[in-house]
Amino acid sequence: MLEKRRLTCIGCPMSCPLELVIIDGEIREITGNDCKRGEAYARQEYTAPCRMVSTTIACNSGLWPRLPVKTVTAVPKAEVMAVARALHTLEIEAPVQIGQVILDDIAGTGIAVIACRSLPSAPNSK
Amino acid sequence: MKSPLRSRYDVVIVGGGPAGLAAALGARQAGVEHILIVDREIEAGGILNQCIHSGFGLHYFKEELTGPEYAERFIRNVQSDQVEILTDSYVLDISPALQLEIISGGYGHLQLQAQSVVLAMGCRERTRGSIRTPGFRPAGVMTAGLAQKMVNMHGVLPGRRIAILGSGDIGLIMARRLSLEGCDVTGVYELQPHCSGLTRNQVQCLDDFGIPLHLSATVAFIHGRDRVERLTIAPVNHELIPDLSRSWDVACDTLLLSIGLIPENELSTRLRLRMDPATGGPQVTSNLETSLPGVFACGNVLHVHDLVDFVSEESLRAGRFAGEVAIGMRRPSDNISLQAGENIASCVPQSLSPDREQIIYLRVKRPLKNCVLTIGDRYEKSFRMLVPAEMIRLTLAPELLDRYFGEMLKIDVRLREAT
Known part of the structure; x- marks a missing residue:
């Protein structure tokens, strides 16, 4: 069975319009992409769509009360909300270093979460 | 309170966001020794610090970063003997002789003399x-x-x-x-x-x-x-x-x-810089120098970008040119005016010079499919799709204008005629 599917690549701001030709559930042709990221995105999006999750967690006695964090790789799209909810229960003490692993496995996905910035302690906190 | 830094700087940069940070790197590359960044926030990084989503840096760092990660990489690169970052401080005024008046949380009222100034104040939101x-x-x-x-x-x-x-x-x-x-x-x-x-x-x-x-x-x-x-x-x-x-x-x-966003140009208008109503920012030469010699502009204060990578690229150049002027190097001035023509909302810079590589940024007025962009009779490029939301970046080779003797070039985008 022949099926055509249109997607928009989210690999970069170009937002290439992709067209997939699928025969019996298998991708036979991908057109519209300007670079190879588009092809990889199309395959991933058709077979197992996933997204990066970035949010913030509470940071005690830091320069700011929130620390931005992200998943090191994209998580399955269906798990995005569960991952965000699990992250929102976390707390950390300042200081924090950029790239520091906050959690090895978020919400049973096997994916680690890291700090997106260094956060020094607030000047007036001990 | 510790006494103020120095009374004279080679390059003073107003704003410590992505534009200001890259300008400091550019000035240092030009061989300048005393560079000062002034920022009103409690830390450098500008708007990037609150943009926690990923999608930054694909052009500049060849990897996808979040805003805070992008900022921190730049801050680490900038930190050096040559660059000081003065936070919690606000530039009140700049005189035509490049004296800056600053109010600072740490130092109170300051007056500094700059050899050249880079405007990197960014933009603010419409309300x-x-x-x-x-x-x-x-x-x-x-x-x-x-x-x-x-x-x-x-x-x-x-x-x-x-x-x-x-x-x-x-x-x-x-x-x-x-x-x-x-x-x-x-x-x-x-x-x-x-x-x-x-x-x-x-x-x-x-x-x-x-x-x-x-x-x-x-x-x-x-x-x-x-x-x-x-x-x-x-x-x-x-x-x-x-x-x-x-x-x-x-x-x-x-x-x-x-x-929408508005370039934050109160300092520029107080300095009576020549402005471009289409971009909302100062008019600049191909060296990103404004109508007042020694004052440069880059990033969102010059024109609103959609990619921080392009801000960094533009600001590195602005910083380098500002650094050159601070140590007495002057490139030949521009002699060709560049104007937005058919379907073009705005372009930066507003003039060109034959002897250097040019980078031109522009926006179209409306979405256009299958069109051709021309710069006078010098340059032609086809596009499948152009939209106002995406800034267009063109690089022109130095020899492109070698045998051009006119005073003005116009950029046009026209629909490709149906064949």
Whole structure:
């Protein structure tokens, strides 16, 4: 069975319009992409769509009360909300270093979460 | 309090966001020894610190980073003996002789002399006052960027049930951000018949979360005395006039505005720099120098970008040219004026010189399919698709203008004629 599917690549701001030709559930042709990221995105999006999750967690006695964090790789799209909810229960003490692993496995996905910035302690906190 | 830094600097950079940081790197590459960045926030990094989503750095670092990661890489590169960063400080005025008056949280009132100045103040958001939306004046109406700062830096939610006016990228990003925080985002309303943010943001921020985008629609009335209670939404006709007979009401407690950005040019206008009404920023030469010699401009204060990578690239160059001038190196001045022609909303720079590689940034006025861009009779390039939301960047080889003897070149985009 022949099926055509249109997607928009989210690999970069170009937002290439992709067209997939699928025969019996298998991708036979991908057109519209300007670079190879588009092809990889199309395959991933058709077979197992996933997204990066970035949010913030509470940071005690830091320069700011929130620390931005992200998943090191994209998580399955269906798990995005569960991952965000699990992250929102976390707390950390300042200081924090950029790239520091906050959690090895978020919400049973096997994916680690890291700090997106260094956060020094607030000047007036001990 | 520790006494102020120095009384004289080679290059003073106003603003420590992505533009200011890259300008400092550029000035250092030019061989300048004393560089000062002045920023009003408590740390450098600018708006990047609150842009916690990923999508930055694909051009510049060849990998996808979040805003804070992008900023921290730059801050680490900038930190050196040559560059000082003065935070919690505000430039009040710059004299035509390049004396800066600064008010500083740490040092009080300061006066510094610069050899050259880089303007890197960025831009600010348009507010409800810019579009004069009818209705009451309750709490809960704010710009999308303010909501972003509240959520991502202060950990405070702006409301529970959110409507967004304008489909700019910050609005789309905030639709996703607030959905992840458990808010109910009722919809995005856009006056124009097309989305003004990047298509990929429409896909990953709205479609992924099932948030509707209503095109050719606007907020016709804001209800609620103390707090926003509901909005009247009306479709608009081709002249962008709301049709109240077809309006409907939406219950919400918060209205976010993502209705455009304004370059923050109070210092530039006080300096009486020649401005470009199309960009809202100063006019600059191919060296990114303004109409006052020794004063340079880059980043969103010059023209509003959509990619920080291009801000960094432009600002590195501005910083390098400012550094050269500070140590007495002067390149030949421009002799060809560059003008926006058919279908072009704006272009930067506004003049060119034959002897150097040129980078030109421009925007089209409306979406165009299958078109050809020309610069006089010197340059031609075909495009499959051009949209106002995406800035176009062109690199011209130095020899392109070698045998051009005119005084002016015009950039046009025309539809390719049907064959």
